Amino acid sequence: MALRSGLLTEVTWALNVLNVLLADSGTCDMFGLTRLAGLFDALVDVWRRLLIDLHAGRAATDENCNLLSLETDQLRRPADRASGICLSSRHVKSCLRWPRKRRRSDSSDAGTNDRDQPAKPAAEAPVAPAASDNRHATVFVNETEEDRNQLKLRCRAVLNVIRSLSFLPSNESVIGNHSGFLRIAATLLNTPGDSLMYDVDDLLVILSNVAGHVALERLSECVCRPLVSVLLRRLHEDAWFGLACETLAKMCVRPENIDLVLATPDRGQLRDTLEMLCGKLRQRDQVQRELSLALLVYLLAHSDDWSVCELAAQCSPGPVRPILDFLEQVESQAVHICQQYGVQALAENPDLLRQAPGVVSLDLLQRAVLSLRCVMERGGEPALASFAREEDRLLMLCMSSVLQPSLTEPLAECLRRLSCPEAQLVGPPA
Structure with a gap:
């Protein structure tokens, strides 16, 4: 009720209380959004209103027009509340905004002293018109x-x-399916300049927490496309790579999200992304290596778009050599463990490999090997050339006595396709 009141003191009190209670481990569990109907809607409405007020005074720039557009579109429709999209923030009263003095550029109002006029409500504050609009605008000063x-x-x-x-695990579905929140998050992350950089880390943390519950196919294009676009762009920024990659990988847990992620960038941008992910596999940072491999596996092995494997095979480096590097590292550690504890110990407890430094999880490696088989089947001539250069390494790994069959059998299939021209490629379905 305090958040809905629109009174500055009430809203400030509510935000302070929420921050205090959520920071206390004894009270934070009470804030399951499924039990507190309307709380998250109210928070998003207040957030939008504050952002509009914060940037309304500088609406002459593209950056601020981008944020002010949060007030003007289908988000105004009351019916959208049921689909998770917030209503317009008209109901958040003008007292949420600090008073501003205004002057009109319209010559017919030149004799009017604006300081003697009552302020308009916040929701009626004019937005800077587009360049093609010749009407005179109200300017905040x-x-x-x-x-x-x-x-x-x-x-x-x-x-x-x-x-x-x-x-809170119970809130992931509510936040992850709230179109109003996702729309604002995508808008902020797409906003150029440094004015909102302090929000980027928090926004990406939130998106990473809820990404596994985001159903992109249920979102309108004005929400889905900007959200995926900015996450793909943040992948190429070292400061935000980890969070952006984790968010996309969690989104791709839902198979229906993968094709929408791949359909967002153009072919050149997609190839740059695949090449960057393949390059990350060769870095020393263990977290970045695992995140890159996880996202790459989803894009290569779980997509209906066969051209993705061909694009990946054309990259330098492609996925073949880095994944074989992982497997050789695993084999080396397996030999060391067998010498120390015996072959039987490794057979009974495969997780011993995970304790070795630099070795990714066995489950992830199994999926990575399956993605190699997909590249061989779908990647065309570039894939054949990549595997031909690594044929000796493939043969040695297939003959390994310490690697599990779940790792060696897909490699043997790749080797068979490489050595038998009539079985090289299965090709895409007609």
């Missing part, structure tokens, strides 16, 4: 730095509440 700092603090408070809520 005389906004103090203290006003902006207060708005920023409230934005941070709302985002911190949402971040805390996203760590």
Whole structure:
């Protein structure tokens, strides 16, 4: 009720209480969003209102017009509440915004003293028109730095509440399927410049927490496409690679999301992404290696688009050599464990391999090997050339006495296809 009131003191009190209770391990479990109907809708509405107010005073730039557009589209429709999209923030009253003085550029109003006029409600504040619009716009002026700092603090408070809520397992589905939140998150992450950089880490953490429950096919294109686009772009930024890659990998756990992720970038961008992921497999950072391999496996082995494997095979480096590097490392560690504990110990407890430094999980390696077989089957001539260069290594790994059959059998299938021209490729279905 306090969040819905629109009263500045009430909203501030509510945000402070939520932040305190969510930081306490004894009370945070009470905030299951499925039991608190309307709470998350109210938080997102207040957040949108604050963001619009924060950037309305600088609406002349593309960055701020991008954020102000949050007020103007189908999000206004009451029917969208049921689908998870928030209503317009008109009901959040003008007292949420710090007073601003205004002047009109319209010459017919030149004699009017705006300081003597009552302020308009916040939701009616004019937005800067497009370049093609010749109408005179209302311009906000005389906004103090203290006003902006207060708005920023409230934005941070709302985002911190949402971040805390996203760590509760019962809330992942609610947040992950809330189109209003995902729309704002995508807009903020797509906003250029440094004015919102302090939010990027928190937003990516929230998205990573709920990504496994995001159903892209249920989202409208105005939400789905910007969200996936910005996550793919953040993959190429070292500061955000880990969170962006984890988010996309969790999204791809749902098979229906994979083709939508692949359909978002154009062919050139997709090839750059695959090449970057293959390159990450050769880095020393263990977390980045595992995240890159996990996402790459989903894109190669679980997609209906066969051209992805051909694109991956054309990359330099492609997926073949780095994955074989992993397997040789696993074999070396397996030989060491067998010498130390015996072959029977490794057979009874395959997880002993996971304790070795630099070795990725056995389950992930099994899926990686299956993705190699997909590359061989679907990758065309580039894939054949990649495997031909590694034929000796393939043969040695297939003959290994310490690797599990789940790893060697797919490699043997690749080797057979390489050595038998009539069985090289199965090709895509007609």
